[in-house]
Amino acid sequence: MTVQSNNDGSTGEQRDDGVTMASIHDVARVAGVSISTVSYALSGKRSIAESTRRRVEDAVRQLDYRPNAGARMLKGARTNILALSAPLHAATHAPAHMTFVLAVARAARAYDFDILLLTQDEATSGIRRVARSSLVDGILLLDVSSDDERAPLLRELGLPAAVIGIPDDVTGLTCVDLDFEKAAQMCVTRLVGQGHRQIALLGQDPAVYERRSNFPPRFRDAFLAEADRLGVGTFFTPAKEDTASVAEALAAIDGALPGLDALVMHANEPVQSMVLDLLRQRGIRVPQDLSVISACSSFDTDHLHPALDVVPLPADRSCTRAIELTMAQLGTRSAPSDAVPHVELIEPEYIELGSTASRTPA
Amino acid sequence: MTVQSNNDGSTGEQRDDGVTMASIHDVARVAGVSISTVSYALSGKRSIAESTRRRVEDAVRQLDYRPNAGARMLKGARTNILALSAPLHAATHAPAHMTFVLAVARAARAYDFDILLLTQDEATSGIRRVARSSLVDGILLLDVSSDDERAPLLRELGLPAAVIGIPDDVTGLTCVDLDFEKAAQMCVTRLVGQGHRQIALLGQDPAVYERRSNFPPRFRDAFLAEADRLGVGTFFTPAKEDTASVAEALAAIDGALPGLDALVMHANEPVQSMVLDLLRQRGIRVPQDLSVISACSSFDTDHLHPALDVVPLPADRSCTRAIELTMAQLGTRSAPSDAVPHVELIEPEYIELGSTASRTPA
DNA sequence: CTGAAAGCGCTTACAG
DNA sequence: CTGAAAGCGCTTACAG
Incomplete structure (x- = not known):
């Protein structure tokens, strides 16, 4: 480690002097009113003379006043902070994960809440710590597994909370997730409707299925069941994120379904x-020779060659809804039923981009 | 959106009743001491009779007491929260980004600080908001550009802060980053030392160079300058993250350097x-026919085929150091020089995994 | 070695 | 429509 330069230390003092924080007393003094008037003028919780409000607002602007977060927490019983428990497991795809984290943060800001990252x-x-110190008003869980140890903890704490994903035991929890079963059925129904028979x-990395993640098996099982129900040939294989493994997976598919006419991918972008790439190399044209669908993808499929039909993984919608439900539990403007623990499945959507085609019977 | 089930609402009440939060008064009562004794017993800021401490600790455990964060902030002038400003720009590689975010969070926890995500x-x-409301004790900046607007804001606020990355104007700022120039020189020196002449x-996506990011040009310029200095043939080309673009980049290299014997990649994992893959398809063996180095990579290169020599992007070290420097500014145990604004470059490290080989003169 | 008390900056009944 | 005051749960001089 090299210290390259010691540039001018315009700020050396320990705490933020120079830039002094204005308190409600300063605002009151400048506006010529009492501190309670300032407080009410800002919260709007009682009617204020228009002229008074204006003077208060001017003073606030002039001093760049912002209520002290600590005082507000202490008195207001509301911290306006939510904890986001976002473990990044090995098999979790980082870009997808990041999308969810950012979507949660954005949705929370719409209610003037900040996100504390656990x-x-x-x-x-960590959840226990921030909850018991009243640092946060609520908790969001990302990337939950079937037997997630955070689920019982949420029940124990009884704080407002929402889970993005669905653990096995949902008692007392509010959960939001894409309806993966319906998404799978949607793909199968469409393909079979177009005349595909194989x-x-x-799927994802095999580790994902062996371990803890709950949605990949949900998608897979619904897919296979629906294909069986409709009487078409079907085959599932996982694939790791490297060319060799992908090639192997395709070979396995070829072996199992010699007349393959449609492929659904529930896998990462790479x-x-x-x-x-492999299909192109082999001269297999999409959709003329093979219909292809990208399922539950968190990325844009229109950059791919060719662009793929997709049932998107709606990170924004899930996260927005999870925040709404947490806010409902906090008593913010909402339907009363939102405040009650329940599981909410988000309706999948099918987006056509031309990567599937009808098979006319030969 | 479908409401699937309304499972038992064991917790319906608005605020966290049932699970009541114990206050310092409760602890004092249970332990049979005054609240100041409780406070001192916990902070260790004055000596306490061993028996008293034990009674306090028992009471704390029994009540699962944790000091109220709001009260602590209000009084203690310390919130134990740092803001992490982590914009995710289009051209930013999400996995690398996530690595930094998590590394910052982990490093902060070592000092008992939490991370608020902006x-x-x-x-x-957002930075202004959390700073002026005294919600955070300090600020961390990720993914800074040369002309980042957050840099002057940090100067204005004068809060403890650290920047991961190096903006053009570093006046008054504390910055930490890998020494990209030295990393580039390291790669060139090694290859030339091994007898490579071309x-x-x-590099990365062309957009990265056109736009704002500051470190990719730093690496590129140092690379080209060092190669020139040592009198070997050199050529730079960016590449987008798709097969066509990568193939094109390789073709451009072939055209410019017909006798190519070494390749350095400063690019994303895919x-x-x-x-x-392309090299393998063309029968070019690494390192027999071509030496290859992976530069400033945030991922493990030993999963690649073949494993690549790498100068790692040390996210952990950068983030840990950035947190240390912020703590120093907060007056926590540290070398006094750490508290002064300066730029700190992290020494690159070369890791051999067998993807380069000496060229014996023909 | 320990306790009583002030005060951090708010919000919100209580009074007028 | 507005103000004086209590009190949230801590920390930390001040006293003893």
């Missing part, structure tokens, strides 16, 4: 990209 | 993976 290392202890599913 | 939408206004650099 990581893997501190999964349950449809394969290329994998989908590799598959398209 | 996003893109609110870049400067070394190419395959791009590096694609390059290796």
Whole structure:
């Protein structure tokens, strides 16, 4: 480590002097009113003479006043902070994960809430810590597994909370997630409706299925069940994120379904990209020779070659809804039913971009 | 959106009743001491009779007491929260970004600080908001551009802060970053030392260079300058993250450097993976026919085929150091020089994994 | 070694 | 329509 330059230390003092924080007393003094008037003028919780309000607002602007967060928490019983427990597991796709984290932060800001980030290392202890110190008003869980240890903790704490994803035991919890079953059925129904008779599913890393994640198996099982129900040939294979593994998966599909006419991919972007490369190399045209659908993808499929039909993973909608439900539990403007623990499944949407085509019976 | 089930609402009440928060008064009562004794017993700021301390600790455990964060902030003038401004720009590689975010959070926890996440939408206004409301004790900046608008804001606010990355004007700022120049020189020196005479650099997405990011040009310029200085042939080309663009970049390199014997990649993981695939397809062996180095990569290169020599992007070290420097500004145990604004460059490290080989003169 | 009390900056009944 | 005052739960001089 090299200290390259010691540039001018215009600020050396320890605490933020120079830039002094104005208090409500300063505002009151400048505006020539009492502090309670300032407080009410800002909260709007009682009627204020127009002229008074204006003077207060001027003073606020002049002093760049912002209520002290600590005082507000202490008195207001509301911290306006939500904890986001966002473990990043090995098999979690980072870009997708990041999308959810940012979507939660954005949705929370719409209600004037900030997000405190809790990581893997501190999964349950961190949640417990911030909850018991009244640092946060509520808790959001990301990336939940079927037997997630954070679920019982949420029940124990009884704080406003929402889970993005669905653990096995949802008692007392508010959960939001894409309806993966319906998404799978949607893909199968469409393909079969178009006359496809041999449809394969290329899934995520095998580790994802073996372990904890709950939605990939949900998608897979619904896919296979629906294909069976409709009497078409079907086959599932996972794939790791490297060319060799992807090639192997395609070979396995070829072996199992010699007349393959449609492929659904529930996989990360690089994998989908590799598959398209391999198809191109083999001269297999999409959709003329093979219909392809990208399922529950968190990325834009219109950059792919070719652009793929997609049932998007609606991170924004899930996160927005999770925040809404947390706010409802906090008693903010909302339908009363939103405040009650329940599981909410988000309706999947099918977006056509031309990567599937009808098979006319030969 | 479908409401699937209304499972038992074991917690219906608005605020966290049932699970009542114990206050310092409760602890004092249970322990049979005054509240100041409780406070001192916990902070260790004055000596306490061993028996008293034990009774206090028992009471704390029994009540699962944790000091109220709001009260602590209000009085203690310390919130134990740092703001992390982490915009996610289009050209930013999400996995790398996530690595930094998590590393910052982890490092902060080592000092008992939490991380408040500020996003893109609110870049400067969010920083201003949390600073003026005294919600945070300090600020961390991620993903800074040369002319980042957050840099002058940090100067204005005068709060403890650290920047990960180096903006053009570093006056009054504390910045930490990998020494990209030295990393580039390290790669060139090694390759030239091994007898390579035609070394190419395959870089990031062209947008990254056109726009705001400051470190990719730093690496590129140092690379080209050092190659010139040592009198070897050199060529730079950016590459987008798709097979076509990567193939094009390799073609451009072939055209410019017909006798190419070494390739350095400062690019995302998928791009590096694609390059290796293409080399393999063309029968170019690494390192026998071509030496390859992965530069400033935030991922493990030993999963690649073949594993690549790498100068890692040390997210952990940068983030840990940034937190240390922020803590120093807050007056926590530290070298006095750490508290003064300065730029700190992290020494790059070269890790050999066998993807370069000496060229014996023909 | 310990306690009583002031005060951090707010919000919100209570009075007028 | 507005103000004086209590009190949220801590920390930290001040006293003993």
